[in-house]
Amino acid sequence: MVTPLRIAVTGAAGQIGYSLLFRLASGGLGDRPVELRLLEVTPALPKAEGVAMELVDCAFPLLSGIDITDDARRAFDGADLALLVGARPRTAEMTRGDLLSANGAIFTAQGQALNDVAGDDIRVLVTGNPANTNALIAQQNAPDIPAERFSALTRLDHNRALAQLALKTGTPVSEISRMTIWGNHSATQYADLSHAVVSGRPALELVDRPWIESEFLPTVANRGTAIIEARGSSSAASAASATVDAARDWLNGTAEGDWTSMAVVSDGSYGVPEGLVSSFPVQTENGGWRIVPDLEIDGFSRARIDTSVAELADERTAVRKLGLI
């Protein structure tokens, strides 16, 4: 019998959880059975129970078990994959420092619990915002887990960029490769078309600079806000879908000749200070990843990457000052 993939999902009773869990249980990561551990805060446990009831009612052939808990150590015990979705949202009265501090409390504790009890092959993907810095906090609080096992989600930004380019060029998404998101999962992120290929042709031959600057980049960077305005709540199904895409590619590998975008711990590549969790073009294979080397970065890209990376460096300084790392 195949051992099920043990997946811990935090924030399981939230909006993203409500979409993500069903994708995981229905084969989103492949045909290996899955055991789901739903981690929630105590008041949300009844809601998580309701989600679990619906998961049961789907009679998914690949779903081998569900556990619901408010204890991180129980959820992460022996886990192969931890999808850290639950986070403290920013409310109107909160400063940026308050937000980092509230999330710091969550991600220090979860990093320590992962360090103590997760499986040897654990991979940790952080979706909860501020995703890059939350991933940094968790990673720094899990000194026994190799740093390359931590990543933050920029796949939603990557998918948004693919979709906008597909719409503009009238090309199926499947015909587009080598899209890159650099930097932070925030409005400073940079969706780089310089290396993107559309049906075998460089994307830059098909779209012009004014479109990139005045439509493409702002649309991708501000898409989350546009969705909140239209829907009345933040992206959920697309965020869940991107989380599944990111986990699947991490575990199973990117397509030959292509790459994806993942925020990973920098080794200093492309001038991104070592240790920051920043988005890069990344190829994955056998559960590992490497930053695509030697891409040419022009002045336009350089300035935008630097702005986003500077924001990440500021966030790192802030969480250091708060004693979170």
Ligand code: NAX
């Ligand atoms: P919801 O508020 O619907 O759900 C969050 C859930 O997390 C709640 O049920 C809450 O009880 C739970 N939670 C809070 N603290 C927890 C803890 N310590 N342990 C376990 N569970 C905990 O938010 P949702 O819309 O699901 O979004 C979740 C997170 O994803 C937010 O931080 C959001 O900002 C972030 N996003 C990240 C995206 C990305 O691309 N990286 C895009 C979508 C989304 O904005």
